[in-house]
Amino acid sequence: MPIGDWQFWVVSLAAVGGVLVLVKQFKPVRKHRKTQLTISARERDEA
Amino acid sequence: MTVAFIGNPNVGKTTLFNKFAGRRQKTSNFPGTTQEAHVASLDAGGRSLSIVDLPGIYSLGLDQSESSICRGVLEGSIAPAGTRASPPGGVLLVLDGTNLLRNLQLAGEVLARKIPTAVVVTMADDASRRGIHIDREKLASHLGCPVVLVSSKTGRGIDEARGLLSTGVITESSIPTEQSELERWADAVYADVCADDAPVGDRDRLTDRLDRAFTHPVLGVVTFAAIMTGLFWVIFTLASVPMDGIDWFFATLGAVVADVLPEGPVRELLTDGVIAGVGGTVIFLPQIILLFFLIALLEQSGYLARAAFVIDRILRPFGLPGHAFVPFLSAHACAIPAIMSARAVPDRRDRLATILVVPFMSCSARIPVYVLLTQILFPGSSGKQALAFTGCYVLGILAGLVSAILARGTMLRGRSRPMALELPRYQLPGLFYATKQAFYRGWLFVRKAGTVILAISVVLWWLNAYPGSEPSPVAESLRSEAAQIARAEPDRADELLLRANAEDTKFASRNTFLGRIGSAIQPVFAPIGADRQLTVGILASFAAREVFVSTMAVQIAGSEDTEDETVFEAVSTAERDDGSPVFTEATNWSMLVFFVLAIQCLPTLVVTAKEAGGWKWAGLQFAWMTGVAYVSSLVVYTVVTRVL
Numbered sequence: 001m002p003i004g005d006w007q008f009w010v011v012s013l014a015a016v017g018g019v020l021v022l023v024k025q026f027k028p029v030r031k032h033r034k035t036q037l038t039i040s041a042r043e044r045d046e047a
Numbered sequence: 048m049t050v051a052f053i054g055n056p057n058v059g060k061t062t063l064f065n066k067f068a069g070r071r072q073k074t075s076n077f078p079g080t081t082q083e084a085h086v087a088s089l090d091a092g093g094r095s096l097s098i099v100d101l102p103g104i105y106s107l108g109l110d111q112s113e114s115s116i117c118r119g120v121l122e123g124s125i126a127p128a129g130t131r132a133s134p135p136g137g138v139l140l141v142l143d144g145t146n147l148l149r150n151l152q153l154a155g156e157v158l159a160r161k162i163p164t165a166v167v168v169t170m171a172d173d174a175s176r177r178g179i180h181i182d183r184e185k186l187a188s189h190l191g192c193p194v195v196l197v198s199s200k201t202g203r204g205i206d207e208a209r210g211l212l213s214t215g216v217i218t219e220s221s222i223p224t225e226q227s228e229l230e231r232w233a234d235a236v237y238a239d240v241c242a243d244d245a246p247v248g249d250r251d252r253l254t255d256r257l258d259r260a261f262t263h264p265v266l267g268v269v270t271f272a273a274i275m276t277g278l279f280w281v282i283f284t285l286a287s288v289p290m291d292g293i294d295w296f297f298a299t300l301g302a303v304v305a306d307v308l309p310e311g312p313v314r315e316l317l318t319d320g321v322i323a324g325v326g327g328t329v330i331f332l333p334q335i336i337l338l339f340f341l342i343a344l345l346e347q348s349g350y351l352a353r354a355a356f357v358i359d360r361i362l363r364p365f366g367l368p369g370h371a372f373v374p375f376l377s378a379h380a381c382a383i384p385a386i387m388s389a390r391a392v393p394d395r396r397d398r399l400a401t402i403l404v405v406p407f408m409s410c411s412a413r414i415p416v417y418v419l420l421t422q423i424l425f426p427g428s429s430g431k432q433a434l435a436f437t438g439c440y441v442l443g444i445l446a447g448l449v450s451a452i453l454a455r456g457t458m459l460r461g462r463s464r465p466m467a468l469e470l471p472r473y474q475l476p477g478l479f480y481a482t483k484q485a486f487y488r489g490w491l492f493v494r495k496a497g498t499v500i501l502a503i504s505v506v507l508w509w510l511n512a513y514p515g516s517e518p519s520p521v522a523e524s525l526r527s528e529a530a531q532i533a534r535a536e537p538d539r540a541d542e543l544l545l546r547a548n549a550e551d552t553k554f555a556s557r558n559t560f561l562g563r564i565g566s567a568i569q570p571v572f573a574p575i576g577a578d579r580q581l582t583v584g585i586l587a588s589f590a591a592r593e594v595f596v597s598t599m600a601v602q603i604a605g606s607e608d609t610e611d612e613t614v615f616e617a618v619s620t621a622e623r624d625d626g627s628p629v630f631t632e633a634t635n636w637s638m639l640v641f642f643v644l645a646i647q648c649l650p651t652l653v654v655t656a657k658e659a660g661g662w663k664w665a666g667l668q669f670a671w672m673t674g675v676a677y678v679s680s681l682v683v684y685t686v687v688t689r690v691l
Contacts, residue, residue, distance in 0.1 A: 015510075021499065
């Protein structure tokens with residue numbers, strides 16, 4: 001690994017950014033319909 | 048105060064909603080597009096209102112998700128995300144003036160709930176042209192609430208309707224709740240308020256004739272096949288020009304960046320990772336934009352709903368509804384917008400089955416892989432190449448249909464909802480709307496796929512560039528030979544230097560992280576004929592399948608330019624580490640089948656998880672498609688190896 005080369009660190013940083021973007025894609029997804037219409041009878045009772 | 052928009056499918060609720068709110072929600076001539084509740088805020092008559100556009104329904108009492116949403120909103124048990132659930136302050140009942148009789152039944156059901164209501168009758172001008180004259184005063188008197196006739200095309204009545212939003216009243220009319228009595232009530236109201244005095248006009252006769260032809264069991268299928276053939280011919284012919292332009296743009300950009308930046312990893316990342324990666328994806332954009340432009344034209348013309356009926360007969364034995372045909376069609380450009388368009392499939396089980404099998408269709412990203420493998424299989428025979436190409440498309444469709452039968456017969460078991468779709472009027476499609484839709488879809492593709500593919504390209508480039516290695520001994524000897532003959536034979540020396548560079552790249556690729564991973568995982572793919580280099584190609588293509596071609600080129604030829612004949616030759620005649628050819632006939636067929644059937648697209652899995660409602664569906668899709676691809680490739684590899 002050319003750790004003395006500043007360019008190596010720039011491209012490695014970019015790769016880490018790429019990994020983060022990919023990891024972000026795997027975040028738990030919210031259910032499509034439930035996000036649109038929240039079942040909130042309990043919420044109403046509490047209110 | 049919240050006002051909910053309720054009405055039958057395809058009566059113009061979303062168009063009205065957009066006109067009031069100044070927002071461009073998706074409107075459609077394909078009934079049932081509004082699957083979610085759209086919300087907007089506006090001022091009407093000095094009051095601050097929140098308006099909610101609900102899915103189109105035929106009755107509040109049906110056992111369907113759309114009806115259940117509308118019932119919940121009217122009862123105040125559910126509300127759009129971010130707002131507190133409570134019964135709406137008012138309802139705007141949207142009725143279709145050209146089909147008032149059927150619309151009145153839903154109107155009766157809503158009015159019987161005693162919520163402040165105002166009524167808007169849309170398509171009033173169309174109704175008049177057809178000889179249906181609606182008496183607004185009488186209708187208001189029967190319904191017991193204010194009524195406005197509007198025409199979205201001319202804008203007539205829109206301002207008045209906007210003023211009605213906050214002035215709905217609870218009806219004092221007595222409206223029956225029992226179904227047969229409600230039908231009689233609707234009949235009586237219709238007879239009193241509508242003077243339907245015109246004979247069936249030429250236009251209606253033409254509509255009937257066209258409907259009979261387009262939905263005919265034989266003629267309808269023939270027409271559908273002809274229209275689809277024309278559609279794909281137009282896409283592949285017209286898209287080639289902008290695709291060449293995009294290819295040229297990214298090649299020039301790469302060359303400019305290579306000229307401007309000094310040699311080093313940053314320049315290589317930008318040219319080989321970022322520009323090559325993004326360019327490889329964006330090149331399919333013209334096909335996607337054209338496909339959605341043409342789909343929007345067909346949708347607006349009213350043909351798409353007829354086609355859905357024709358296809359329903361064909362798809363039903365496979366457990367899929369006619370609605371699934373739009374996703375199936377779109378998937379031949381890209382699975383991502385195709386999965387998103389599966390929202391229009393009303394039944395949940397049908398929708399899930401559609402989402403799960405749609406990636407089997409051959410998308411644009413598979414084309415470069417098909418081109419490479421069919422060219423290697425049948426060099427110089429364009430006829431056989433075309434046949435193999437078509438075979439790939441047919442295999443994908445068959446695998447999708449068989450998988451749908453299995454899915455509907457096991458985990459998605461249950462009766463399908465019968466196809467109920469209102470046939471919209473035929474009309475001249477609007478170019479502005481179609482263009483807008485096409486570019487919107489194109490933008491979604493660029494945004495959703497572009498970010499992920501960019502990230503993958505950067506990560507793959509890094510894994511393929513490090514940890515690096517000393518120059519290859521073969522390359523060293525080529526270089527010293529070149530130095531000796533540099534003066535006497537400069538051309539030959541240049542050639543040797545090029546070969547030395549290619550040798551270095553090949554040597555280095557074996558020692559990179561990606562090369563080492565390939566060597567470690569190769570035993571898994573050995574039964575389907577893959578060596579270390581093909582294994583790396585397959586692994587890299589799980590992120591995005593088009594990456595396969597450039598990864599193979601980088602490893603084998605030391606160059607990404609597969610257009611270059613010598614590089615293509617190098618790929619097709621490449622050798623394994625033991626000296627045997629990489630692409631034997633059996634390996635080639637096996638890889639072709641694998642790439643037709645495997646999912647190999649991370650963004651598709653992400654969209655599946657989002658649209659189906661969980662990663663378990665994306666996991667299932669990945670496992671099933673990869674399993675089918677592996678087993679099929681194994682069978683093909685074994686059979687071809689034994690036969691040849």
